[in-house]
Amino acid sequence: xxxxxxxxxxxxxxxxxxxxxxxxxxxxxxxxxxxxxxxxxxxxxxxxxxxxxxxxxxxxxxxxxxxxxxxxxxxxxxxxxxxxxxxxxxxxxxxxxxxxxxxxxxxxxxxxxxxxxxxxxxxxxxxxxxxxxxxxxxxxxxxxxxxxxxxxxxxxxxxxxxxxxxxxxxxxxxxxxxxxxxxxxxxxxxxxxxxxxxxxxxxxxxxxxxxxxxxxxxxxxxxxxxxxxxxxxxxxxxxxxxxxxxxxxxxxxxxxxxxxxxxxxxxxxxxxxxxxxxxxxxxxxxxxxxxxxxxxxxxxxxxxxxxxxxxxxxxxxxxxxx
Amino acid sequence: xxxxxxxxxxxxxxxxxxxxxxxxxxxxxxxxxxxxxxxxxxxxxxxxxxxxxxxxxxxxxxxxxxxxxxxxxxxxxxxxxxxxxxxxxxxxxxxxxxxxxxxxxxxxxxxxxxxxxxxxxxxxxxxxxxxxxxxxxxxxxxxxxxxxxxxxxxxxxxxxxxxxxxxxxxxxxxxxxxxxxxxxxxxxxxxxxxxxxxxxxxxxxxxxxxxxxxxxxxxxxxxxxxxxxxxxxxxxxxxxxxxxxxxxxxxxxxxxxxxxxxxxxxxxxxxxxxxxxxxxxxxxxxxxxxxxxxxxxxxxxxxxxxxxxxxxxxxxxxxxxxx
Numbered sequence: 001x002x003x004x005x006x007x008x009x010x011x012x013x014x015x016x017x018x019x020x021x022x023x024x025x026x027x028x029x030x031x032x033x034x035x036x037x038x039x040x041x042x043x044x045x046x047x048x049x050x051x052x053x054x055x056x057x058x059x060x061x062x063x064x065x066x067x068x069x070x071x072x073x074x075x076x077x078x079x080x081x082x083x084x085x086x087x088x089x090x091x092x093x094x095x096x097x098x099x100x101x102x103x104x105x106x107x108x109x110x111x112x113x114x115x116x117x118x119x120x121x122x123x124x125x126x127x128x129x130x131x132x133x134x135x136x137x138x139x140x141x142x143x144x145x146x147x148x149x150x151x152x153x154x155x156x157x158x159x160x161x162x163x164x165x166x167x168x169x170x171x172x173x174x175x176x177x178x179x180x181x182x183x184x185x186x187x188x189x190x191x192x193x194x195x196x197x198x199x200x201x202x203x204x205x206x207x208x209x210x211x212x213x214x215x216x217x218x219x220x221x222x223x224x225x226x227x228x229x230x231x232x233x234x235x236x237x238x239x240x241x242x243x244x245x246x247x248x249x250x251x252x253x254x255x256x257x258x259x260x261x262x263x264x265x266x267x268x269x270x271x272x273x274x275x276x277x278x279x280x281x282x283x284x285x286x287x288x289x290x291x292x293x294x295x296x297x298x299x300x301x302x303x304x305x306x307x308x309x310x311x312x313x314x315x316x317x318x319x320x321x322x
Numbered sequence: 323x324x325x326x327x328x329x330x331x332x333x334x335x336x337x338x339x340x341x342x343x344x345x346x347x348x349x350x351x352x353x354x355x356x357x358x359x360x361x362x363x364x365x366x367x368x369x370x371x372x373x374x375x376x377x378x379x380x381x382x383x384x385x386x387x388x389x390x391x392x393x394x395x396x397x398x399x400x401x402x403x404x405x406x407x408x409x410x411x412x413x414x415x416x417x418x419x420x421x422x423x424x425x426x427x428x429x430x431x432x433x434x435x436x437x438x439x440x441x442x443x444x445x446x447x448x449x450x451x452x453x454x455x456x457x458x459x460x461x462x463x464x465x466x467x468x469x470x471x472x473x474x475x476x477x478x479x480x481x482x483x484x485x486x487x488x489x490x491x492x493x494x495x496x497x498x499x500x501x502x503x504x505x506x507x508x509x510x511x512x513x514x515x516x517x518x519x520x521x522x523x524x525x526x527x528x529x530x531x532x533x534x535x536x537x538x539x540x541x542x543x544x545x546x547x548x549x550x551x552x553x554x555x556x557x558x559x560x561x562x563x564x565x566x567x568x569x570x571x572x573x574x575x576x577x578x579x580x581x582x583x584x585x586x587x588x589x590x591x592x593x594x595x596x597x598x599x600x601x602x603x604x605x606x607x608x609x610x611x612x613x614x615x616x617x618x619x620x621x622x623x624x625x626x627x628x629x630x631x632x633x634x635x636x637x638x639x640x641x642x643x644x645x
Contacts, residue, residue: 156581281470300462
C-alpha cells in the first residue's frame with residue numbers, strides 16, 4: 001500500500017550521481033499524475049489561493065471588520081460594486097447591516113474556518129494514529145477496547161457526535177469563558193468526532209507492516225515496542241493517512257460551517273464562514289442577497305476544491321482503489 | 323444464526339449502557355444539580371437535606387442504576403428551560419420529525435434506486451452522465467446550503483412554497499399530522515427534498531456501482547444468451563443481487579436522516595425534535611440533551627440491529643460465516 005510514496009524510498013539504482021531531492025520530487029509518480037490531471041491542478045490552485053488569502057487576510061482585506069473604529073454604520077447594506085447613497089464608498093462584495101465590508105469579513109471568517117478545520121484534523125489524526133498503532137501492534141485487550149469504542153462511535157453520524165461534545169463542553173465551561181473557549185471547544189468536538197477513520201486505517205496498515213521482515217529484524221536487535229511503532233511502522237503507514245487527512249479537512253470545514261450555522265459553533269464575535277452564512281440567511285427575504293451569497297460561495301469553493309484534491313490524492317497514491 | 327443475533331443484542335445493550343452513562347454524567351458533572359434547584363438564599367442544612375432527598379449522597383453506580391430505571395420508564399426529568407416534563411415535550415415534537423424523516427426517506431430510496439438503475443443501464447448516455455455530474459455537486463453541497471438554496475428558489479424568487487414551519491396540522495389524538503391539509507403538505511416538500519437529497523445521491527451512486535459490477539458477471543451474460551428480455555435481466559437478475567449492500571446503506575442512512583434532520587429543521591424552523599435539541603444545546607438545557615441522546619441511541623441501535631439481521635436473511639452465506 002505504501003510502495004508509491006515519494007518520500008522514504010531510496011532509489012534502487014546506484015549508478016550515476018544521485019538526483020537532487022527536488023529533481024526526485026518533480027520526477028515522482030505523484031508529480032506525473034498531478035501534471036496529467038486538470039481537475040487536480042485547478043483544485044490545487046483554488047485551494048492554495050483561498051488558503052493564502054486567509055492566512056494573509058490583513059494584507060488583502062480592505063478593512064478590519066473587528067475594529068469598530070473602521071466601520072461606518074452609514075455604509076450598511078451597500079450592494080456590491082455600487083456607491084453607497086450616503087457616503088459614496090463602494091465595495092466589491094457589498095456590506096452587511098453594520099456596514100462591514102463583506103469581502104473583508106469573508107477573508108477573516110475563512111481564517112477561522114480553516115484554522116478550526118486544520119486543527120481539528122490534526123487533533124483527530126494524532127489521536128487516530130496513536131490509538132491505531134497501539135491497537136494494531138499490541139493487539140489483545142488494547143485492540144479490543146480501542147476498536148470497540150471506535151465501533152460504538154461509528155454507529156452515530158460524526159456531526160451528531162460533534163454536536164453532543166460541543167453541548168457537553170459548553171455546559172462544563174463557566175459562562176464568562178464560553179465565547180472565548182468556543183473555538184477550542186469546536187476543535188475538540190470536531191476532532192473527537194473524526195478520529196475513528198484514522199485509527200481504523202492505521203490499525204489495518206499496522207497489521208500488514210507488523211508481519212514484515214524489517215519489523216522482525218528491529219525486534220531481534222532488541223528495540224522496544226514504542227520505538228518500533230514510531231520509527232519503523234509509522235513512516236510506512238503515513239500515505240493512506242495523508243489521503244484521509246485531506247478528505248477529512250474538507251469534511252471538517254463543512255462540519256465547522258454547519259455547527260456555526262446552527263448557532264452551536266463560532267460565536268458572533270469571531271465569525272467563521274458558517275456564522276456569516278447564518279447572519280446572511282436573515283437578509284435573504286429582504287433582498288440583500290450578497291450578504292449570504294458570497295460567504296456561501298466561498299465555503300463551497302473551499303470545500304469542493306479540497307475534496308477534489310483529496311480524491312485525486314487517493315487515486316494517485318493508491319491506483320488499486322480506483 | 324441464533325448466536326449471531328444474541329451477540330448483536332449483547333453489543334447493542336453495551337452501546338445503550340455507554341450512551342446512558344454519558345447522558346447520566348451530563349447531569350452529574352455539568353453544573354451541580356443542587357445549585358440548579360436552590361437559589362442564592364440557602365442554608366447548609368437545606369443543601370444537605372436536598373442532597374439526601376435526591377439520593378446524591380449515594381455512590382455513582384447506584385445513582386446511575388436509578389437514572390436508567392427512570393429513563394426506561396420514560397422519565398427524563400424537567401426541562402431547565404421550559405419547566406415541563408421532557409417526555410411530554412418529546413411526545414409533542416416527535417410527529418413532526420417522524421413525518422419529515424419518513425417522507426424524505428421514501429423520496430431518497432425510491433428515486434435513488436430508480437436513478438441508480440437508470441444510470442447503470444445507460445452508462446454512457448447523455449442524460450445518465452448529466453445525472454452523475456449533478457450528483458457530484460449534490461454530494462459536496464453542505465445540507466444547510468441545499469436548504470437555503472431551495473428556500474431562495476421556491477419561496478423567495480418563485481413564491482410557490484412556504485419557507486418555514488409545518489403549515490396547518492390536524493390533531494389525531496396525541497399525533498399532530500401535517501399530511502392531511504394542503505398547507506401542511508406544501509410545507510413538507512422543501513424540507514424533505516433538502517433532507518433526502520444527500521441520501522438520494524448516495525443511494526444512487528451505490529446502486530449504480532453495484533449494478534455495473536453485477537452486470538459484468540458471467541451469469542448475466544448467460545441470461546442474455548438464454549434470450550431473456552433486457553427487463554428481466556436488469557430487474558430480476560441484476561438488481562436483486564445488488565440489494566445486499568444497498569439494504570445496509572439504506573438502513574444506516576435512515577439513522578443519518580434522523581440526525582441530519584437537526585440541520586434541516588433549523589433551516590426551515592420545523593418544530594421537531596432536532597430544533598428542540600439545537601435549542602437545548604444553545605441554552606445548555608441538560609435534561610433535554612440527555613433525553614435526546616438516549617432516544618437517538620435507542621433508534622440507532624435498533625436500526626443497526628435490524629439491518630444486521632436483515633443482512634443475514636438476504637445473504638445466506640453470512641448465516642454460516644458470521645463471526
